[in-house]
Amino acid sequence: MKAEIIAVGTELLLGQIVNTNAQYIAQECAHMGLSVHFQTVVGDNPERIRSAVEIARGRADVVIFTGGLGPTQDDLTKDVLAQMYGRKMLIHEPSMDAIRSLFSNRGAHMVESNIRQANWIEGSDPLKNETGLAVGNALTIEGIHYILLPGPPKEMKPMFKNEVLPWLHGVMKVPVPLHSKMLKFAGIGESNLEHAILDLIDGQTDPTLAPYAKEGEVTVRVTTRALSIQEAELKMMPVTEEIYRRLGAHLYAERDIPIEAVIIEDLAKSKRTLAVAESCTGGGIGDKLTMVPGSGDAYLGGIVCYSNDLKHKLLGVPMDILEGENAPGAVSSEAAISMAEGMLSTAESDYALSVTGVAGPGSSEGKPAGLVYIGLAVRGRETVVRELQLSGNRESVKLRAAKSAFYMLWRSLQEESMK
């Protein structure tokens, strides 16, 4: 069955609010195996709402409205639908009683327009509103299932969960829901990843594979139809294993979490600690690590050594690495190694990362924007360093440098755990 979500509200068209309702309803539909093919946003205008309904009923089996059930003259969803199909508008008495008693409890004066919130299209099923006043409606006309929900998320969400889900399960003829799993990758770009599994993507029927990229990470969503989570896992296993065989060095999680959360988990589990010396990332690595709840169990802190003076004073980087005619400079593998080792001994941690580079715009020390060195010092092992040439603006370079540092540490933790 195909679904369409229609959000009604001029405030959405003006960009005053973001359409989080569409996301919530889309997630719920995906989860129950209802394919959303379109989402539409339309303003509080009767002709345009009508035209949106005409288009939707031509291409969807289920049309889910959110918004336009309130008390004002602008709230038109029920009226438009009733008029289109020549249905009477009735008053839903239990909802009317609830509205009346709310106003009398508050000692407030009920204005005429509040009655509109108890409106009920003839022949529809009322959907109870536990957190607000406007009653929802669900009805099937000419084979199309219409669901009318209020706009405020705090009213819409409970109504969806408690009233719409059972109603939809009753009318749907597809008993096999969708299940999906997120595979998360680091240290590889979207196009290289796609290239490596193109035959799997192209040959897909069930499960299906969909790669996408955001914020320096690449995700592949594996989706299948199955009656239980166990069955879904079994169906997804062969393709997941094949992807792991090809890209295991980049696949850091099989759920939607950032790589820094995996690192914190790994470290905390084995009671190991991390400290970070940051130059060009300026604190971004620590910021990301400390977004993870409980990060204090593994992350001790670090030093943001933006100036050469602090690199020398707090991390003991020798001045003859940092400055002078023949010095390698602050952006060099020598500096990255010295920073990581200085951090390890200052913090007395098990691991220390260091990042130094040119965030841009423009070059520095005669080195190009995007040139970054990452050092990794590990207690009892030789310090390693990696040189990267990253692209993008200042924000991107900083983000990619941080994600590359996480990838380097994650690989090192992986390799150790395999020994």
Next chain:
Amino acid sequence: MKAEIIAVGTELLLGQIVNTNAQYIAQECAHMGLSVHFQTVVGDNPERIRSAVEIARGRADVVIFTGGLGPTQDDLTKDVLAQMYGRKMLIHEPSMDAIRSLFSNRGAHMVESNIRQANWIEGSDPLKNETGLAVGNALTIEGIHYILLPGPPKEMKPMFKNEVLPWLHGVMKVPVPLHSKMLKFAGIGESNLEHAILDLIDGQTDPTLAPYAKEGEVTVRVTTRALSIQEAELKMMPVTEEIYRRLGAHLYAERDIPIEAVIIEDLAKSKRTLAVAESCTGGGIGDKLTMVPGSGDAYLGGIVCYSNDLKHKLLGVPMDILEGENAPGAVSSEAAISMAEGMLSTAESDYALSVTGVAGPGSSEGKPAGLVYIGLAVRGRETVVRELQLSGNRESVKLRAAKSAFYMLWRSLQEESMK
């Protein structure tokens, strides 16, 4: 003129991401006087993208796409439009060169599919992508203006501002252009700000005032129609002055920059320096400061002392403040003061900020999530400290703590400059 926004991407239909692009584009359209009547979301499916275009061209003069310009087989927006109108697909050579040089700089292998990002519909105007690879397109066919933008917000937004706005101004027949100015506020919430200038907002005709909030900052956009920037400035001056009279202690800029950029500018101008000791913000303050190009002129760096051990060792915070039955603890005004003073003397900076608090979720040291202390040490002055009770999740608390620290420092710089 009527506009429609079409966001292309199966991840939107599955509810994996929220359609913030539609909100951004809708705001920009509203601002330039372009009425958005519909927003549509469609998946990565050629027939359905085609049908969305057919509907849109029947009801809009301007159709703005976002998404589907990437390198993968799923990215279809340009292909569908070119096929519908029988146009050839060309390679935009400057974009191709940029893609090639990016891969060669990175030493990475360019796969065939990356070429798709340089695709360019015959007869269209290329829209430069300054923060990514996919070139945008703008073209007018049969009286309909089509604009094709990438999906990632960090590519879409600069392309809209720098490329689409002038292109649209060229095709729109608005005789008197809009001019606007952003007034940026810190240390005040949106509702308090609105309350303070409600009479000005309600009484507005030209200029108009529109307040909105994002990421811990509040903005008021002042907009007027004028033939020149000089005329616009003159028209905006009385209301801007009245706002300054009422809210000068919060109004930190008359252009759209974050408060940390103003701080870096102020400090660099007078050759003063800043260091930051961060506990609960975990590096977020340094991260934000170093997003400002040239921040190295004023920001020396800092210490992320997530553990008590590092607070003591690197900043000299006495252990009897941090631990023990009757100790004030790491989240206390005593700790914040000691951290700020330790940072000032360690970095030998002119200013030092410190932040310590409970980011949550859940309490720590028996103190509630959101309790934050900010210290400010200034060379030759008594250290000051502020206690805040912030609301929201871990991410919000960290962000608000950072913005509150910036506000505290900005006020201090303001007061000094008035002496």
